[in-house]
Amino acid sequence: MSTWGLGLRREFLPQFAEAAAELPVDFVEIAPENWFAFGGAPARDLARVLEQKSLFCHGLSLSIAGPAPLDWDFLRTLRSFLQEHGAVVYSEHLSYCADAQGYLHDLLPIPFHAQSLAWTVDRIEQVQDFLGHPLVLENTAYYGQFPESTMSELDFLLAVLAQSGCELLLDLNNLFVNSRNHGYLAEEFLAALPAEKIRYYHVAGHYQHPAGWLIDTHDSGVSTEVGDLLRQAQQRFGSRPTLLEWDNDIPPLDTLLAELEQLRNASIA
Numbered sequence: 001m002s003t004w005g006l007g008l009r010r011e012f013l014p015q016f017a018e019a020a021a022e023l024p025v026d027f028v029e030i031a032p033e034n035w036f037a038f039g040g041a042p043a044r045d046l047a048r049v050l051e052q053k054s055l056f057c058h059g060l061s062l063s064i065a066g067p068a069p070l071d072w073d074f075l076r077t078l079r080s081f082l083q084e085h086g087a088v089v090y091s092e093h094l095s096y097c098a099d100a101q102g103y104l105h106d107l108l109p110i111p112f113h114a115q116s117l118a119w120t121v122d123r124i125e126q127v128q129d130f131l132g133h134p135l136v137l138e139n140t141a142y143y144g145q146f147p148e149s150t151m152s153e154l155d156f157l158l159a160v161l162a163q164s165g166c167e168l169l170l171d172l173n174n175l176f177v178n179s180r181n182h183g184y185l186a187e188e189f190l191a192a193l194p195a196e197k198i199r200y201y202h203v204a205g206h207y208q209h210p211a212g213w214l215i216d217t218h219d220s221g222v223s224t225e226v227g228d229l230l231r232q233a234q235q236r237f238g239s240r241p242t243l244l245e246w247d248n249d250i251p252p253l254d255t256l257l258a259e260l261e262q263l264r265n266a267s268i269a
Contacts, residue, residue, distance in 0.1 A: 002234070002239045002240065002241070002242055002264070002267055003026035003027060003054075003241045003242070004024075004025060004026050004027075004241070004242055004243075004244075004260055004263070004264055005025060005026060005027040005028060005029055005056060005241060005242065005243040005244070006025050006028055006029070006243070006244055006256060006257075006260060007028070007029050007030075007058075007243065007244070007245050007246060007247060008028040008029065008030050008046075008049065009246075009247070009250055010042060011250045012250070012252070012253040012256075013042060013045045013046070013049075014041070014045055015253050016028075016045075016049060016253060017045035017046075017048040017049050018048075020048060020049050020051070020052040020053060021052050023257065024257065024260070024261065024264075025053060025257070025260065026053065026054065026241070027053055027054035027055065027056055027088070027241060027243075028049060028050075028053050028054075028055060028056070029055075029056040029057070029058050029243050029245075030046075030055070030056075030057060030058070031057070031058060031059060031060050032057040032059060032078060032081050032082065032087070032090070033059060033060060033061045033074070033078070034060075035081065036077055036081060046085075050085060050086065054088050055085055055086060055087045055088060056087065056088055056089040056091070056200070056241070056243065057081075057082060057085075057087045057089065057090045057091070058090075058091045058092070058138075058169075059078070059090065059091065059092045059093075060092075060093075060097065060107075061074060061097060062074075062092045062093075062097075062127070063095075063096045063097045064092055064093070064094065064095075064096070064120060064123055064124060064127065064135070064137065065094065065095060065096045065110040065116065065119070065120040065123070066096030066097065066099060067096070067099055068099050070123060070126060070127065072130075075127065075130055075131075078090075078131075079130065079131055082131070089136055089199060089200065090131065090133075090135070090136065091135075091136035091137065091138060091169040091199070091200075092135065092136070092137055092138065093107050093137065093138050093140045094110075094120075094137045094138060094139060094140050094157065094160065095107040095108055095109060095110060095140045095142075096108050096110060107140055109140070109142035109143075109144065109146070110146075111146035111148050111149045112146070112149040112150065112151040112152065112153060112155070112156035113148060113149055113150045113151060114150070114151075116156075117151070117156060117159055117160065117163070120160060120164075121159075121160060121163045121164045124137070124160070124164040124165075124166050125164055125165070128164070128165065128166065134165055134166050134167050135164075135166045135167070136166065136167045136168065136169050136199045136200075137160070137166050137167070137168065137169060138168075138169040138170075138171050138174070138202065139153075139157055139168070139169075139170065139171055139174050139175060139178075140171070140174060141171075141173075141174040141177045141178055141215075141216035142178065143181065143213065143215075145182070152184075153178065153182070153184075153189075154184075154189050154192055158192065158193075158194075161194065161197045166197075167197050167198070167199040168193065168197045168198050168199060169199060169200055169201075169202060170193065170198050170200075170201050170202070170233060170240075171201075171202040171203075171204075172201060172202065172203050172226050172229045172230050172233060173202065173203055173204040173205070173206055173216060173218075173222070173223075173226050173245075174202075174216055175189060175190065175229060176206070176214070176223070176225055176226050176229055177206050177214040177215070177216050180214050181213055181214055186229055187229075187232065190229065190232060190233060190236065191236065193237075195236070195237040195238070198233075198237050198240055199240070199241075200240050200241040200242065200243065201230060201233060201240050201241070201242040201243065202242075202243050202245050203222045203226055203227070203230055203242065203243070203244055203245070203263065204216070204217075204218045204222065204226075204244070204245035204246065204247075205217060205218060205219060205220030205221050205222060205223065205246070206220075206223065206226075207219070207220070217248060218245045218246055218247040218248055219246070219247070219248035219249040220246075220249075221259050222244070222259065222263060227263065227266060230242065230263070230267070231266065231267065231268050234267060234268050235268055242263070242267075244256065244259060244260050244263065246259075
């Protein structure tokens with residue numbers, strides 16, 4: 001039986017907290033760094049939500065593949081937050097977001113070659129040892145190719161999973177966006193993934209640029225194509241927790257719940 005989650009946003013947090021026990025949502029997901037040292041009414045509302053719902057944390061600041069040293073102060077704060085709030089999962093992005101100048105406030109792509117693979121695997125292992133559990137990494141949308149890359153996106157991802165022992169947050173919207181932008185078949189990518197590594201799924205909306213590119217925007221409902229990929233993943237890999245991401249142009253909570261219900265009704269798992 002699948003479980004279904006919703007990204008918890010401040011725009012509807014008080015309403016969600018008030019009705020949490022009755023809402024048809026199994027878990028919520030937050031970016032933990034947005035909640036560090038946060039108090040007042042939002043912290044109280046989050047505590048009320050977590051009395052009823054499981055917590056998944058999906059980070060934005062780890063920069064696991066980046067050139068800058070790992071931020072151990074951040075990791076110590078993160079570990080305390082995860083433990084204090086009883087997080088079931090901590091996931092991040094297979095990308096980087098910081099360099100020697102500091103945080104870049106974006107999720108940037110990495111070259112796919114042996115050197116970046118070894119660098120990334122070593123950093124994943126350090127983080128896993130520190131946190132005491134496998135890191136869950138998301139396949140990330142990217143919009144350009146590095147000329148020095150010698151591996152495909154799929155081969156690089158498979159090598160990271162095999163060599164580091166990490167798990168996969170399978171983002172089906174990112175998979176669809178990348179397949180269209182970079183000219184591969186999403187179904188073949190899906191078929192090559194190891195079922196035992198997939199921890200949970202993300203689905204979201206995207207935007208088609210007039211030039212033809214798809215952009216991972218998280219500002220609309222799930223497309224028919226991404227919904228089809230979700231059902232293919234469920235058929236191939238079985239039941240996994242599934243989260244609806246809607247991070248921009250956030251609609252009323254009732255609209256989000258209706259979108260989640262539509263996904264649930266169309267599910268085969």
